[in-house]
Amino acid sequence: MALLEILTLPDERLRQVSAPVTHFDDGLRAFIADLEETRQAGPAAVGIAAPQVNVFKRIVIVDVSGRKNTPNHGYLVLVNPEITHWDGFEMAREGCLSVPDYTGNVIRAGKIHLSACDPRGMPLEFEMEGYEARAVQHEMDHLDGTLFVDRVVSRRTDLFRRKVYRQGGQSA
DSSP states (O other): OOOOOOOOTTOGGGGOOOBOOOOOSHHHHHHHHHHHHHHHHSSSOSEEEGGGGTOOBSEEEEOOTTSTTOOOOSSEEEEEEEEEEEEEEEEEEEEETTEEEEEEEEEEEEEEEEEEEOTTSOEEEEEEEHHHHHHHHHHHHHHTTOOGGGTBSOTTTSEEEOSOOEETTEEO
């Protein structure tokens, strides 16, 4: 496995739309292993998307199981994810590996129904809510070239310079 370079703002490659995955082979699964290793090496990241490491395929990884009292489905690899239904809206603070110096308040759906494939091409369906739904929506935005800074309610009042960055779950 290998650690992959994470693209950061203002790199224009982050604005590229990703293509659907059409081949579910060992090469795809090896890339997903590298993507997960990169996520785990990042500063307390709960998710990562393939475009963040310069691979423009519709793949995201999300795992919010480390947050106490958070409904979740555990470690998820979502290939070609699509939100087929959403309900309600909530505002909360977000951060991103590709925008390391800022956090911001973003409005997202509180509940979603998600369809995707696993790394072998088998169909998946999930009902998600709260923080897990937010994390999936955040990562899926990367697949369409959108960053959370594009969705902050107001760049004047809802974008915040990060004061402390956590490395591997520890304060830096």
